[in-house]
Each structure stands twice: as structure tokens, then as C-alpha cells.
Amino acid sequence: MPMHIALVTPSAVGGVATTQNKLYRGLVGEGFHVDLIKLRSLPYAVVDDFLNGKRLAEYDLVLYTGSIPWPGHILAKLTGTPTALFIHGFLYHELSHVLLHGESLRGRLVAAAFITLFQASKYFNTVDLYICRSLTTCENNKISKEFVLLPHWVFPEEVRISIRRTSDNDIIRVVTYMSYAESPRLLNTSDFVALAQAVRRVTSRRVEFIVISPRGGSAPDPVRIVKPMPREKFLALLESAHLYVERCIDEELGHVSLEALAVGTPVAKLTHRRYWDRQDYGEEDLIVAPTFRGLIERIAEYINNVDSYYDYYSRRGREFVLNKRVWSAVRGPFLAALRRVEDEVPF
Numbered sequence: 001m002p003m004h005i006a007l008v009t010p011s012a013v014g015g016v017a018t019t020q021n022k023l024y025r026g027l028v029g030e031g032f033h034v035d036l037i038k039l040r041s042l043p044y045a046v047v048d049d050f051l052n053g054k055r056l057a058e059y060d061l062v063l064y065t066g067s068i069p070w071p072g073h074i075l076a077k078l079t080g081t082p083t084a085l086f087i088h089g090f091l092y093h094e095l096s097h098v099l100l101h102g103e104s105l106r107g108r109l110v111a112a113a114f115i116t117l118f119q120a121s122k123y124f125n126t127v128d129l130y131i132c133r134s135l136t137t138c139e140n141n142k143i144s145k146e147f148v149l150l151p152h153w154v155f156p157e158e159v160r161i162s163i164r165r166t167s168d169n170d171i172i173r174v175v176t177y178m179s180y181a182e183s184p185r186l187l188n189t190s191d192f193v194a195l196a197q198a199v200r201r202v203t204s205r206r207v208e209f210i211v212i213s214p215r216g217g218s219a220p221d222p223v224r225i226v227k228p229m230p231r232e233k234f235l236a237l238l239e240s241a242h243l244y245v246e247r248c249i250d251e252e253l254g255h256v257s258l259e260a261l262a263v264g265t266p267v268a269k270l271t272h273r274r275y276w277d278r279q280d281y282g283e284e285d286l287i288v289a290p291t292f293r294g295l296i297e298r299i300a301e302y303i304n305n306v307d308s309y310y311d312y313y314s315r316r317g318r319e320f321v322l323n324k325r326v327w328s329a330v331r332g333p334f335l336a337a338l339r340r341v342e343d344e345v346p347f
Contacts, residue, residue: 003342004033006059008049010066011041014179014214016088018255020065022153023086026327030335035059039070042110046071057081060342063131067091068114069121077126082341084129086150090140090183091118097182129341131334136185136250136275148337151280152255153330159262159321171206172303174199175237175265176245177256178213186247187270189219195245195296196223202300210237239263242306243287243299246270251278253325261321266313268302270295285320287313 005027009020020036027034037052039045053075056062062076065086073083091114098111121127122142130147132138138147176192187195189211196209200222209223212234219225228234238244244260246253246269257267268287271279276290287302289295302309323329 002031002033003060003338004035004058005338006035006037006056006062008037008039008052008056008062008064008070008072010039010045010068015255016066019086019088022155023063023065025155026153026331029327030331049073050075061338063338068117069127070117073121074126082128082344083126084131084338084341085121085127086131087137087141087143088133089137089181090185091115092141093183093185094181101182128344129337131337134250134252135278137252140185148333150334151325151330152253152258153325153327154255154258154262154321156322156326156328158259159318159326160264171208172243172306173208173210173241174243174245174299174303175210175212175241175260176247177254178211178215178247180214185250185252187245187249189213189217189223189225191292192245193219193223195292195299198296199300199303202296203303205303205306207303210241212237235259235263238265241265242310243268243302245299246286250275251280253281258321258325261317261325264314264318266302266310266317268295268299280324281320285313285316 007020007024024034024036039048049070049072053072056072056076057079059081061082061084062073063084064070064073067088069085077083095111095115099108102108102111128146130143131150132147133151135149178189192211200207207222211219211223211225212228213225214228216227217225238260244257244265244267246257246267248254249270249272251271260267266287270292271288271290273290287298289298
């Protein structure tokens with residue numbers, strides 16, 4: 001019998017929403033029966049999840065996205081239903097930042113509640129499986145057992161051929177994407193501005209630097225900040241770019257980087273030395289460096305020679321995605337862990 005999974009998802013946008021949609025599609029494609037259970041925004045989410053407790057007991061597995069183990073998972077656990085939790089980012093750092101620097105009392109109280117729920121689930125061992133994007137994410141969230149790694153992925157049909165011809169008169173377009181998350185593992189807008197200004201000083205090409213940011217705002221020359229846009233327009237911008245800059249400085253590659261590689265846009269990335277050996281990509285796949293100065297030098301070299309470098313990195317990046325970051329390449333350990341948890345939890 002196929003496993004019957006409840007995929008419980010918070011009211012979310014951005015990366016969490018993308019994850020839940022891709023998980024649903026991937027699991028259904030593997031033959032699982034999956035019910036997508038969406039929670040309303042706070043404070044109604046707590047009520048929704050608690051009321052779902054009896055219903056969740058009818059499933060073979062309950063999988064929560066959004067990093068937070070809502071109270072309903074305890075009721076499911078008490079009836080013998082195993083639970084899994086998908087972790088997004090460095091939870092302690094991100095929630096602590098909101099707790100200490102949040103603009104509203106409500107936001108700080110929510111952050112405190114989320115930290116409490118997460119801590120309680122770990123202390124009482126009510127989560128049977130943690131799903132992390134990378135080993136560093138697990139370590140930072142103090143998860144050392146009962147976890148499986150599931151890096152970002154795309155589906156094969158998202159990888160497509162694009163052709164761009166450059167000339168000496170072209171403006172080189174460099175793009176990055178910011179989010180609401182504040183984390184020590186992420187470059188921020190100020191970092192990108194410093195990068196752009198340093199690159200401009202050492203390249204003879206005309207370059208425009210674009211930051212897509214839900215926060216909006218303004219930035220000094222040569223950086224332009226734009227608001228998020230409809231998906232097709234966003235993909236068209238990615239495809240028109242000569243380079244995309246990844247924000248993560250650990251081994252993780254964000255979903256937008258994979259989307260960029262999938263449409264043929266090369267990706268540049270700073271990976272701190274302590275995470276360097278954890279990368280599943282190399283300098284032949286991405287424009288990667290272990291220091292900020294090194295990244296500036298590599299990006300400047302790429303821009304100065306974009307007419308010859310673009311095709312090479314475009315091809316190598318697309319090959320990397322097809323070989324290592326499509327669903328069929330990442331699903332194995334994840335699916336095995338789901339089945340193992342179902343078999344091991346006593347009924």
C-alpha cells in the first residue's frame with residue numbers, strides 16, 4: 001500500500017511556499033498519497049493545527065514544512081503516527097534576531113513562541129525525522145540525529161536552453177535575490193553593494209547590478225533595488241542576466257541559484273573556508289571563492305572576459321543541475337528515510 005502523507009504547511013510565501021509545492025509534486029510523482037493541509041496565518045494556525053490533531057492520526061506520516069512543529073503533531077504522535085519536520089535556514093539565529101530587533105511586540109512574541117515550540121519538540125523527542133537542506137543547517141539548529149539531507153532541486157523540465165550573444169556594447173547584468181530572513185549565513189544588501197562597488201572599480205565593462213528584495217528600498221550607485229515580480233517576468237530577468245550571485249556562504253545553494261543555472265545563467269558564490277569541503281560543486285561549475293576579496297576578483301575576471309566565459313559556465317552549470325540537483329538525483333535518501341520512520345514507529 002502506498003504511504004498516505006499529510007503535508008502540513010503554514011501560510012507562507014517565498015522559499016517555504018516553493019518547498020511545499022515541490023515536495024507535494026515530488027511525493028505524488030513517487031506514488032505517495034499526499035493531502036496538502038494548509039494552515040491559516042497566526043493566531044488561527046495554532047487553532048487549525050490543534051483541531052487537525054485527530055485527523056492527522058489517520059495518516060501514515062505527518063510532514064510539517066516551515067521549521068515549526070505545531071501542537072497538532074503531538075496529538076498525532078500520541079496515536080502512533082510518525083512526524084517529520086522540514087527545517088528552513090538557521091532557525092535560532094533568525095528567530096533570535098526577530099526577538100531582539102523586531103519592530104513589533106507581536107512579532108517578538110511570535111518568535112518567542114516558535115523557539116519554545118521548536119525546543120520543546122527536541123526536548124520531548126516528538127519529531128521522528130528532521131529534514132535539512134545541508135549538514136551545516138542541521139548542525140546550526142543543534143540536530144545531530146534522526147535527520148536526512150534534502151538539498152534544493154529543480155525538475156528536469158525546468159532546465160532549458162537559452163542563447164545570449166554579447167558584444168562590447170552590451171551592459172553586463174548581475175542579479176541577486178534577497179529575502180526577509182536575517183542570518184549570518186546570508187549576504188545582505190550592504191554586502192552586495194560593497195561587492196558591486198569593488199567590482200566596478202576593477203572592470204572596464206558597463207555593469208548593472210540588480211537586487212530583487214521584498215523589503216524594497218534604495219541603494220547607492222551602481223546597485224538598483226526592485227520589488228519581487230510575477231514569476232514569468234522574474235524568470236525572464238534571470239535568463240537575461242549574465243551572472244547571478246548566491247547569498248548563502250555555507251555549502252548550500254538556494255533555489256533561485258538553481259533556477260538561474262537551469263536557464264543557463266552562471267552563478268557566483270562565496271563559500272566560507274569552513275564549509276568548502278562540503279560543496280557538491282566545484283570551481284569548474286560555479287564562479288566560487290572562499291573569501292570576499294577572492295569573489296570580487298573572480299567576478300571581475302568573469303565580467304572582463306564574459307564573451308568567452310559565459311558559454312562555458314552556462315554549460316557547466318546546467319550540467320551540474322542535471323547531474324546533481326534534479327529530483328531524481330536528490331530523492332533517494334529522503335524517500336528511504338520516510339519509509340524507515342514509518343516502519344520503525346510502533347503502533
